[in-house]
Amino acid sequence: xxxxxxxxxxxxxxxxxxxxxxxxxxxxxxxxxxxxxxxxxxxxxxxxxxxxxxxxxxxxxxxxxxxxxxxxxxxxxxxxxxxxxxxxxxxxxxxxxxxxxxxxxxxxxxxxxxxxxxxxxxxxxxxxxxxxxxxxxxxxxxxxxxxxxxxxxxxxxxxxxxxxxxxxxxxxxxxxxxxxxxxxxxxxxxxxxxxxxxxxxxxxxxxxxxxxxxxxxxxxxxxxxxxxxxxxxxxxxxxxxxxxxxxxxxxxxxxxxxxxxxxxxxxxxxxxxxxxxxxxxxxxxxxxxxxxxxxxxxxxxxxxxxxxxxxxxxxxxxxxxxxxxxxxxxxxxxxxxxxxxxxxxxxxxxxxxxxxxxxxxxxxxxxxxxxxxxxxxxxxxxxxxxxxxxxxxxxxxxxxxxxxxxxxxxxxxxxxxxxxxxxxxxxxxxxx
Amino acid sequence: xxxxxxxxxxxxxxxxxxxxxxxxxxxxxxxxxxxxxxxxxxxxxxxxxxxxxxxxxxxxxxxxxxxxxxxxxxxxxxxxxxxxxxxxxxxxxxxxxxxxxxxxxxxxxxxxxxxxxxxxxxxxxxxxxxxxxxxxxxxxxxxxxxxxxxxxxxxxxxxxxxxxxxxxxxxxxxxxxxxxxxxxxxxxxxxxxxxxxxxxxxxxxxxxxxxxxxxxxxxxxxxxxxxxxxxxxxxxxxxxxxxxxxxxxxxxxxxxxxxxxxxxxxxxxxxxxxxxxxxxxxxxxxxxxxxxxxxxxxxxxxxxxxxxxxxxxxxxxxxxxxxxxxxxxxxxxxxxxxxxxxxxxxxxxxxxxxxxxxxxxxxxxxxxxxxxxxxxxxxxxxxxxxxxxx
Numbered sequence: 001x002x003x004x005x006x007x008x009x010x011x012x013x014x015x016x017x018x019x020x021x022x023x024x025x026x027x028x029x030x031x032x033x034x035x036x037x038x039x040x041x042x043x044x045x046x047x048x049x050x051x052x053x054x055x056x057x058x059x060x061x062x063x064x065x066x067x068x069x070x071x072x073x074x075x076x077x078x079x080x081x082x083x084x085x086x087x088x089x090x091x092x093x094x095x096x097x098x099x100x101x102x103x104x105x106x107x108x109x110x111x112x113x114x115x116x117x118x119x120x121x122x123x124x125x126x127x128x129x130x131x132x133x134x135x136x137x138x139x140x141x142x143x144x145x146x147x148x149x150x151x152x153x154x155x156x157x158x159x160x161x162x163x164x165x166x167x168x169x170x171x172x173x174x175x176x177x178x179x180x181x182x183x184x185x186x187x188x189x190x191x192x193x194x195x196x197x198x199x200x201x202x203x204x205x206x207x208x209x210x211x212x213x214x215x216x217x218x219x220x221x222x223x224x225x226x227x228x229x230x231x232x233x234x235x236x237x238x239x240x241x242x243x244x245x246x247x248x249x250x251x252x253x254x255x256x257x258x259x260x261x262x263x264x265x266x267x268x269x270x271x272x273x274x275x276x277x278x279x280x281x282x283x284x285x286x287x288x289x290x291x292x293x294x295x296x297x298x299x300x301x302x303x304x305x306x307x308x309x310x311x312x313x314x315x316x317x318x319x320x321x322x323x324x325x326x327x328x329x330x331x332x333x334x335x336x337x338x339x340x341x342x343x344x345x346x347x348x349x350x351x352x353x354x355x356x357x358x359x360x361x362x363x364x365x366x367x368x369x370x371x372x373x374x375x376x377x378x379x380x381x382x383x384x385x386x387x388x389x390x391x392x393x394x395x396x397x398x399x400x401x402x403x404x405x406x407x408x409x410x411x412x413x414x415x416x417x418x419x420x421x422x423x424x425x426x427x428x429x430x431x432x
Numbered sequence: 433x434x435x436x437x438x439x440x441x442x443x444x445x446x447x448x449x450x451x452x453x454x455x456x457x458x459x460x461x462x463x464x465x466x467x468x469x470x471x472x473x474x475x476x477x478x479x480x481x482x483x484x485x486x487x488x489x490x491x492x493x494x495x496x497x498x499x500x501x502x503x504x505x506x507x508x509x510x511x512x513x514x515x516x517x518x519x520x521x522x523x524x525x526x527x528x529x530x531x532x533x534x535x536x537x538x539x540x541x542x543x544x545x546x547x548x549x550x551x552x553x554x555x556x557x558x559x560x561x562x563x564x565x566x567x568x569x570x571x572x573x574x575x576x577x578x579x580x581x582x583x584x585x586x587x588x589x590x591x592x593x594x595x596x597x598x599x600x601x602x603x604x605x606x607x608x609x610x611x612x613x614x615x616x617x618x619x620x621x622x623x624x625x626x627x628x629x630x631x632x633x634x635x636x637x638x639x640x641x642x643x644x645x646x647x648x649x650x651x652x653x654x655x656x657x658x659x660x661x662x663x664x665x666x667x668x669x670x671x672x673x674x675x676x677x678x679x680x681x682x683x684x685x686x687x688x689x690x691x692x693x694x695x696x697x698x699x700x701x702x703x704x705x706x707x708x709x710x711x712x713x714x715x716x717x718x719x720x721x722x723x724x725x726x727x728x729x730x731x732x733x734x735x736x737x738x739x740x741x742x743x744x745x746x747x748x749x750x751x752x753x754x755x756x757x758x759x760x761x762x763x764x765x766x767x768x769x770x771x772x773x774x775x776x777x778x779x780x781x782x783x784x785x786x787x788x789x790x791x792x793x794x795x796x797x798x799x800x801x802x803x804x805x806x807x808x809x810x811x812x813x814x815x816x817x818x819x820x821x822x
Contacts, residue, residue: 085780087765087773089510089794094774123565123738127540130565130738131774137742138778146565146738150575151537153546153560160582164575168566340560341547366510369770373515374544376506381551394508 011263013248017229020244022109024234027057029111037181040116040136044309045124045149045332049193049237049319050174054181058234059116061132065096067108069284069398077103078399091128091367092399094135101139115140118180120173124149125309125337126370145176149332155343157333165329191321193237194328198318203245204231205314210252211302212355215272217255219262221301222291225282232310237319264295273298274416277351279305279344279378280363280371283395286403290395293409297416301361303351305344305371308336312347337370345381352386358419359388361412366396389422391415437632437658440651444635447642448684451498451521455642456489457529467591470527471534472518472542473679474736475708476561477580477723479607482645483599484587489530490641490705493517496683496798506548512768513796514680515545522553532557532590534583538679538736539770557590559583565738567728576724584720600719606645608712613652614640615707618699620656622756625696626666627659630674631688637703667694670813673758674700675749675779676765676772678734680797689802690762694813698756701734708732735775746782753788759816762809763792789816 031038039051040059051058068074077099078092084102086095100106107113121133121144130146137144147168150161174185207227211220218224227248235241255261261269265288276294278301283290294301311317317334320327336344348360360382364372379390393411396402447455460466467486471478478488494500494517503520521527533556535546546560562579564572588595617636621628636655640648674690678701690697713726733739733748749761761783765772776792783790791812793805 085777087776087794089768090770090773127537127543127736128770128774131735131771134739134745134778135774138745138781141742144740144742146740148565148572148738150562151543151560153535153543153562160575160578164564164566164571167571167574171568171571172566340550341544342550344547345551364508366508369511369544370540372508373511373541374506374548376508377548377551 011251013244013251014226016240016244016247017226020230020235020240024058025107025109025111028059028107028114031057031114037117038114039118039120039177041120042122042124042126042129043232044126044335044337045122045147046233046236046310047120047122047147047173047328047332048234049190049197050169050177050328051120052193052237053185053189054177054183056118056177056181059113060233061097061136062093063233064100064108064113065093065398066284068096068100070287071108072285072400073108074099074285074398075400091132092397093367094128094132096398097132098135098139116142118142118176119144120147120177121145122147122149122332124332125151125335126368128370143176143180145173147173147332149338152333152339152343155340157330161333162326162329165332166325169325169328187324190324194319194321194324196239196242197237198320200231200236200241200245201313201318203249206249207245207252208303208307208314210256211300213256214275214356215259215261216275216300216302217252217260217262219264219269219295219301220307221278221282221304222264222287222294223262224301224304224307228307228310262295262300264291266292266295269295269298269300271298272300274419275300275302275355275357276359276361277301277303277348277355277357278361278363279348279375281306281309281365281368281397282363283365283403284398285400286405289405290403290408293405293412297412299412299416302355302357305336305348308347311335312339315347341374341378345378345385348378349382349385352382352388357388359415360386360390361415362390362392364392364394366394366402367399368397389415389418391418435654435658437655437662440655440658441632441635443651444639447639448635449497451494452526453489453529453642456487459487459644460529465592467531468529469532469534469587469590470530471561471705472514472536472538472545474536474538474704474734475563475731476534476536476705477583478645478705479600479603479713479719479723480580480584480587480595482603482606484591484595485593486531486587486591487644490703491518491521491527491533492638492641492681492703493797494520495681496685496800498798500798510768511541512680512766513798514766515541517797518545519548519552522549530556532559532586534559534561536561537563541770542679557586559586563727567740569725569728573724573728576727577720580720580723597719600723601715603645604713604719604722605715606649608715610640610645610649610652611707611709612712613649613656616656617652618707620659622698625669625671625698626664627662630691630697630700631684634684634687634702637706640706641703667696668817669694669696670760670816671696671698671756671758672812673698673749673752673756673761674702674764675761676763676769676776677702678704678736678772679769680766682764682795683797683799685802686764686795686799686805689806690764690809693806693810695762695809698758699752704732704734735771746779749779750782750786750788753786759789759820760812761788761790762812763790765792765794767794767796789820
C-alpha cells in the first residue's frame, strides 16, 4: 500500500529550477546566433564560476545523458555508439553522449545543441572523463583545456596538489578561456561569483541537514538529485542559484515546521518507516519506478554520497572569494569520488550515526568504476563499524538494459524486512 | 659460460609460475635491511625503490593458474580480473613479505584498490602514485618532482635509511642499461621474429618484474647472445603489433595462440614499465628532476596518459607499425578495461586513416578457451597475406 497522499503540487523552487534548466538549454541553442561561445565540461570539479567570467554558455554532457535517460532516449543512443565500435563494457554516459552526437546532436529538449568552442576537461575523481574528452575532441576538433586534479590517495589535500591545480588554472585554463571567448579575465568578477556560490552553499547544506529531523522533510537521494541540480551544474555562482536555494530552504523550513515528510512524485510521503543512507548514483532510465520502490515502503533516504559528487559542502567547504583560485582548487580536490576509499567509508559511517539511519544501501552502477570498485568492501566495513545492516543492488546510469525492477524490488523488500527483524518487529512509522 | 635460450626461458618460466614469489622472499631474507616494494601497472619510478635498497616487485595479478576464491567476493561481475586476483594474492598471504605497495594512476579500479589495500593490509605502506597529466615543466613537472620526493621519503622511512641522490643516480644508470637491453631485445625480435618468439620475450620481460635490475640485464644479454646463435625455422607469418594489454596480462597461452595462428608479434605493450622511458635518463645533475623530465618528455604513450595534442593521438601505434614493419595490429584488451576500451575507437580511427588493418578481441587473465582467438588471429593473418598491398 502506498504510504503517500496523491495530490501533487509543484513547489515554487521546482518551477524555478525547471525554468533555469530550460533557460540554459535555450542559451545553448541560441549561442551561435547570438555570438556566445560554448564550453563543455563535467559536473564534478566544474568551474562554473570561472566559465561565467568569460560569458560562455555551459554545456554538460553528463546532464544531457541524465536528461535523455529520464526521457528514455539513451537506450537507442547507447546502441548507436556500440554499433560504431564502442565497447559494451564502458561507461554509458559516454556512449549516450556519443550516440546523441551521432544521431544529430539533438539535445534532451528536442533542439539542436551547438558544437562547443572549448572542451574544459576537469579531470576530477573519474578516469573516464579524460577519455571522454579525447573522444569528444575527435568529434568536435575544438580546443581542449585539461585540468588535472590529483586524487586524495592518502586522504588529504596537500599544498602541492593545490599549487598544481592553481598553476594549471593560471597558466593554461584561464589563458585558453580568454583566447576562446575573447573576454579578458577579471578576478573581481570571479570573486563576486564565488561569493554568490558560498551563499547558495549555506542554504543547500541547511536543506541537506534538515534530514536529521524525524520525519525527514526531504529525501536526500531521489529528491536530492533535484536539489543538487543548480549547484552542481551551470548555475553555481549565479543569482538564480542563490534565489533557488533561498526558496528551497524556505519551503523545507515550512515542511519541517509542519512535520511533513518528503515530496515524492505521488505527493507527500505520509509515514517514514525506514531511514537509509545510500551510496552510488541512481538509475536514470527508470528513476521514478526506482524511487517508488522506496516511498511505497515508507523508506526515506536521509543522506547520500551521490549528492556529494559535486562537492562535500556539509563538511564545511565553501567557495572563498578571498582566495579565488585556491578555493576552486580545493573545491575540485574535495569532490566525493576524489576521496580515497577509507575517507568515503568514514563519511558514510558518520552519516549513519548523524542521521540516525537504519542502514546503508549501495546502488552499484555498472558504468561507474570510480564509484563501484571497492563498494563491497565499503559495505562490510560500514556494517562492522556501525552495526547497521547493509544491502547491495546493481543497476546502471542510463542503460535501460541493466535495470531489472523485479530483482531490485525483491532485494529492497528483503532488506526492509531484515531491518524490521533487527528491530524486533515491524517498524513503527513516524507519522507526519 | 654460454646459456641456451631454453635454459633462460626455463628460468623465466619458473619465476612466472611461482605465485608465492619465492625468489623475492629469498632475496629479501638474504641480507638484513632489505625491503620489497610491490607495484602495479603501468609505471612507477623503480629507480627510487632500488636506491632505497629495495627490490621492485611487479604485481600483475594471478594469471590463469591462481584460483580466485576470496577475491571475487570483493568485486562485482563487471569489474576486470586483475584486482580480484591481486586481492587473492594478498589474502592468501602470498604477498606477506612485501613492505610497501604502489598503485599507479592507471584507472579508477586500481586507484580504488589502493584504498582497499590500506584497509585490508594496514601493516603494509600503500601509496597511490599519481603522475601528472599536464606535461609542462613548470606545472606538471613541479608537481611531479614533489610527488617523487614524497615517494622517496616514504621509501626511506620503510627501508630505514636515507635515499641519497648518489644512490638514485646509480640506480638510474642501472635502469638505463636495462631499458637499452630491453629495447635491443625488442629490436632483435622485430628484425628476426622467428628467433625470438613472443612467448619467450614475454617471459623474459616478465622476469624483469621480479629480478633485481642488474641480474635481469645479465639475463637479457645472455638471451640476445643465445637467440642470435639459435637456428630456428622461419615461417611465412604475418607481422603484427599487439596493443591494449598494458595492465591485466593475457594468459601466456593467448600469446602462444596468436603465434600459432600465423602471426609474428613484433611489438606489444605488455609490461610497459620495462621501457617506459624511451631515452636514457641523465645520470648527472638532480636525479629527481631528471626522472620527472623523462616522464614528461620522453616516456611511452598509453591509454592511461593524456594526449594533449590531438594531432598526435594514436601516432605512437602507427610509428610502432612502421618501425617494426608490422602488417597489422591486434587489439587484445582485458574485459572491462576502461582505459584500453575507451581508447580503442580513437586508435582504430588513426590506423584506418593510415591503411593499417586491425582486429580486436577481449580476454581475461584466466581465459582458457583459445580456439576463438586462434581462429580470429589466423583469419587476420591470412587476410593480411591475401589482401594487403605488398
